[in-house]
Amino acid sequence: MTGTSHPEYVPHYIAAYGLFRRGDKFLFMRRANTNYMSGYYGLPSGKVMPGEPLAQTILRELKEETGLDIKQDQVKLCHVAHRYTPDSQPHVHWMSFIYMIEEWEGEPVIGEPHKCDDLQWLTVDSDEKIIPYLRAVINDIQNGQNISYHGDWPTSQQQAA
Numbered sequence: 798m799t800g801t802s803h804p805e806y807v808p809h810y811i812a813a814y815g816l817f818r819r820g821d822k823f824l825f826m827r828r829a830n831t832n833y834m835s836g837y838y839g840l841p842s843g844k845v846m847p848g849e850p851l852a853q854t855i856l857r858e859l860k861e862e863t864g865l866d867i868k869q870d871q872v873k874l875c876h877v878a879h880r881y882t883p884d885s886q887p888h889v890h891w892m893s894f895i896y897m898i899e900e901w902e903g904e905p906v907i908g909e910p911h912k913c914d915d916l917q918w919l920t921v922d923s924d925e926k927i928i929p930y931l932r933a934v935i936n937d938i939q940n941g942q943n944i945s946y947h948g949d950w951p952t953s954q955q956q957a958a
Contacts, residue, residue: 817841856868
């Protein structure tokens with residue numbers, strides 16, 4: 798079969814995440830006025846735009862959300878997280894590419910105040926409300942894993958039904 802119109806295919810999103818590291822702390826931005834996890838700390842991130850290479854997505858998103866001009870050689874792909882959200886309609890797969898940034902110039906700022914109301918350097922075990930799957934992803938990265946799966950995945954029996 799050719800094309801992408803197969804009825805069993807599910808929608809998917811591709812996103813790039815920036816993981817700024819300063820010692821044992823990471824840059825988190827608290828989401829505000831969004832349709833997902835408002836009030837929780839997340840990472841600077843965003844979806845790939847039509848026709849945009851992933852390598853450009855991360856640089857664009859970091860500029861938009863933190864005000865920093867990051868160069869391609871300052872970002873290093875360190876992890877891929879595959880997340881399945883069966884509670885959404887339609888069911889969605891997220892492919893999240895996490896890039897580590899350990900060297901940059903300047904200080905990050907809140908570049909999108911309509912979507913973010915705080916910026917903090919936090920440890921992954923902070924008591925702050927961090928988006929749960931991102932906390933797990935960062936723990937996986939610190940444990941040397943380069944891929945992880947998150948969400949409510951169906952069992953093989955459920956897939957066969």
